[in-house]
Amino acid sequence: MITLAEMECRLRETRDLSVLDETHLHRAWREDALGRVRGRDRLREAVLASLADEQAGAPTIEARGAEMIAFTTMGGWRGHRWVEREGDRILGETEILDGAARSAALGLDLNDAARAKAANCPMHGPLGELRAGLGQLATSERPALPSGFATTAVEAATALHRIWNGRAINQVPREWRGPREAGEDGAAFVIALLTALPDAVWLPVRGSILDDGRVAVLWRLHGHHLGPGFGGPSTRRVRLIGSSVLSMAEGNIAAEDMLVDTLAMRATAHRPLIDYGPAM
Amino acid sequence: MTVPGVSGRDISEMLTPQGSRRQPLDGFDPDYADIVDYIIRCTHRIWEQKDIGLIETHYADCIRMHLMTGPIDGADGVVANTIRTLAAFPDRTLVGEAVIWSDEGNQTYLSSHRITSSGTNLGPSDFGPATGRRVQFTTVADCLCRANEIIEEWLVRDNSALVIGLGLSPRAVAREQALGDANDGKPAAWRAAAMDRVLTGPSTPFPRAGLPSPDNPETFARALFDQAWNHRRFARLREAYCPAANVQVPGGRSLFGHGEVTGWATAVIATFGNARFRVDHVAAVDGPNGIRDVAVRWEMAATHDGSALYGPPTGRPVYLLAVTHWRILDGRIIDEVTVFDEIALLRQIEGGL
Numbered sequence: 001m002i003t004l005a006e007m008e009c010r011l012r013e014t015r016d017l018s019v020l021d022e023t024h025l026h027r028a029w030r031e032d033a034l035g036r037v038r039g040r041d042r043l044r045e046a047v048l049a050s051l052a053d054e055q056a057g058a059p060t061i062e063a064r065g066a067e068m069i070a071f072t073t074m075g076g077w078r079g080h081r082w083v084e085r086e087g088d089r090i091l092g093e094t095e096i097l098d099g100a101a102r103s104a105a106l107g108l109d110l111n112d113a114a115r116a117k118a119a120n121c122p123m124h125g126p127l128g129e130l131r132a133g134l135g136q137l138a139t140s141e142r143p144a145l146p147s148g149f150a151t152t153a154v155e156a157a158t159a160l161h162r163i164w165n166g167r168a169i170n171q172v173p174r175e176w177r178g179p180r181e182a183g184e185d186g187a188a189f190v191i192a193l194l195t196a197l198p199d200a201v202w203l204p205v206r207g208s209i210l211d212d213g214r215v216a217v218l219w220r221l222h223g224h225h226l227g228p229g230f231g232g233p234s235t236r237r238v239r240l241i242g243s244s245v246l247s248m249a250e251g252n253i254a255a256e257d258m259l260v261d262t263l264a265m266r267a268t269a270h271r272p273l274i275d276y277g278p279a280m
Numbered sequence: 281m282t283v284p285g286v287s288g289r290d291i292s293e294m295l296t297p298q299g300s301r302r303q304p305l306d307g308f309d310p311d312y313a314d315i316v317d318y319i320i321r322c323t324h325r326i327w328e329q330k331d332i333g334l335i336e337t338h339y340a341d342c343i344r345m346h347l348m349t350g351p352i353d354g355a356d357g358v359v360a361n362t363i364r365t366l367a368a369f370p371d372r373t374l375v376g377e378a379v380i381w382s383d384e385g386n387q388t389y390l391s392s393h394r395i396t397s398s399g400t401n402l403g404p405s406d407f408g409p410a411t412g413r414r415v416q417f418t419t420v421a422d423c424l425c426r427a428n429e430i431i432e433e434w435l436v437r438d439n440s441a442l443v444i445g446l447g448l449s450p451r452a453v454a455r456e457q458a459l460g461d462a463n464d465g466k467p468a469a470w471r472a473a474a475m476d477r478v479l480t481g482p483s484t485p486f487p488r489a490g491l492p493s494p495d496n497p498e499t500f501a502r503a504l505f506d507q508a509w510n511h512r513r514f515a516r517l518r519e520a521y522c523p524a525a526n527v528q529v530p531g532g533r534s535l536f537g538h539g540e541v542t543g544w545a546t547a548v549i550a551t552f553g554n555a556r557f558r559v560d561h562v563a564a565v566d567g568p569n570g571i572r573d574v575a576v577r578w579e580m581a582a583t584h585d586g587s588a589l590y591g592p593p594t595g596r597p598v599y600l601l602a603v604t605h606w607r608i609l610d611g612r613i614i615d616e617v618t619v620f621d622e623i624a625l626l627r628q629i630e631g632g633l
Binding site: 025026027035036037038039041042086087089122124126127128129130131132133144145146147148201203204205206220222239274275276277278 | 289290376377416515523524536537540541543547568589591592610612
């Protein structure tokens with residue numbers, strides 16, 4: 001079976017997109033914060049379109065596991081890729097790229113890049129509340145975990161839940177890396193994101209143990225862009241996908257390598273709204 | 281013998297000859313090993329290999345197809361529809377996402393086939409002139425199959441996702457279609473009968489007990505529709521759905537988690553305040569790693585009396601035919617795809633059909 005690291009190298013270094021026929025099911029999908037493409041053919045087109053702008057070169061693999069890898073591209077921006085398998089084939093991919101860093105590396109204006117990313121991604125209006133069914137209740141001690149969530153990642157998910165949902169920003173580790181625009185101060189980045197999305201909820205999706213024993217957690221952050229920063233306030237509902245690679249110590253996060261696509265957050269403001277109102 | 285589903289199998293593997301029969305299929309062509317093979321292979325042959333003539337041997341002459349735009353009787357209508365769609369989207373591919381089936385007795389099977397269609401709009405379609413746009417949309421075909429023939433079909437397509445993909449306004453397209461219906465604002469006879477069937481169904485007592493386990497998919501599905509939808513106990517949705525559930529509903533709208541799932545239910549009822557729901561059919565198959573796939577075909581009848589989803593209320597009666605596919609793990613829904621023709625719904629709201 002081709003590993004995720006091998007797949008990433010074949011795509012980025014040799015531009016061998018035929019690897020997708022070996023690794024992916026024909027039903028495969030790929031998602032990012034703005035949506036999902038379905039089918040291996042469409043997925044291949046999306047990969048090709050993305051690589052077309054980039055310089056070929058081997059990525060540096062920084063974390064690897066059966067379900068997830070973290071890498072830095074030849075161009076210097078980072079990515080996390082999660083996969084969901086059926087048998088030995090990939091059914092789905094969740095891609096989190098540092099879109100702002102990629103735009104900068106490609107010499108693109110950040111706002112222009114956000115507009116371009118949004119142009120073909122119309123969106124529906126938001127539905128429902130963010131803190132489902134909780135009303136006035138305080139944040140629970142433990143997160144609501146999905147079915148099949150890896151038991152080995154529960155501690156890490158709980159620690160992230162305390163930070164994001166409990167707003168225990170003091171628990172963001174000093175040893176922290178995030179999107180390039182965040183710099184090295186994780187707490188400041190979390191505060192900036194929560195200031196922009198004051199009602200944000202953090203929702204765990206999957207957990208996994210990596211080859212080096214670290215824990216990886218795939219998550220979502222949903223909130224309304226009501227505060228300043230990241231191109232806002234736009235009042236739009238922002239639905240970010242994030243990923244963290246964590247070193248744990250006594251139930252706390254000792255080090256975190258996280259990624260969330262802040263370009264997608266900026267792009268949300270520019271997405272055309274789908275209108276079901278009466279025709280003129 | 282086990283009938284393998286589509287899970288973990290690539291199309292190249294599924295389209296190689298499957299060998300001898302895996303289940304009783306008297307009257308089916310000899311190269312079909314099971315009902316899943318029949319559905320996947322004949323879809324490929326008819327649609328992708330363009331062997332439209334095979335409809336003659338795969339659809340009963342007297343087939344009735346149920347759509348939200350009204351029934352179509354006879355295989356000739358199926359042929360005409362197929363060719364029209366292929367003319368509009370000649371490169372259409374049909375990725376079989378799931379085939380959830382049930383044994384209806386006497387070697388008759390109900391297959392609920394969920395398809396992701398991709399194609400380029402190179403010819404005029406039901407929605408207007410060619411746009412040159414590439415689109416993706418979901419279809420579910422519930423087919424009752426016996427002796428190599430589909431004898432009855434319930435077909436639902438996410439036409440609003442298709443229309444949005446074409447760069448058109450769902451409401452404008454629906455209004456244009458409604459103007460051509462010339463029905464004096466009254467529901468067509470088939471729709472009036474369908475709404476009557478839903479609205480006159482027996483009401484159930486207030487559901488005090490919690491949801492039953494999805495170990496019995498039929499009981500679970502009927503209870504969830506009754507409790508959450510008919511009795512508006514939306515809190516039940518948090519029992520039924522995984523907190524990280526991915527849900528796709530018409531218009532290509534994607535929902536994530538309890539808040540958005542509950543938000544969808546709230547918006548539907550806020551649009552159709554007196555809505556009544558009726559479950560028609562439930563099928564379920566077990567997959568690998570504890571996965572269970574469930575298909576529920578259901579109907580809704582209501583009055584458009586609220587503005588949550590589709591603009592100011594019109595007071596018009598509406599009928600909805602839908603299919604929902606659930607993927608269940610550890611007793612909770614982790615994935616859902618619900619398909620109905622939102623363009624046909626808007627057409628009713630605009631006074632058509």
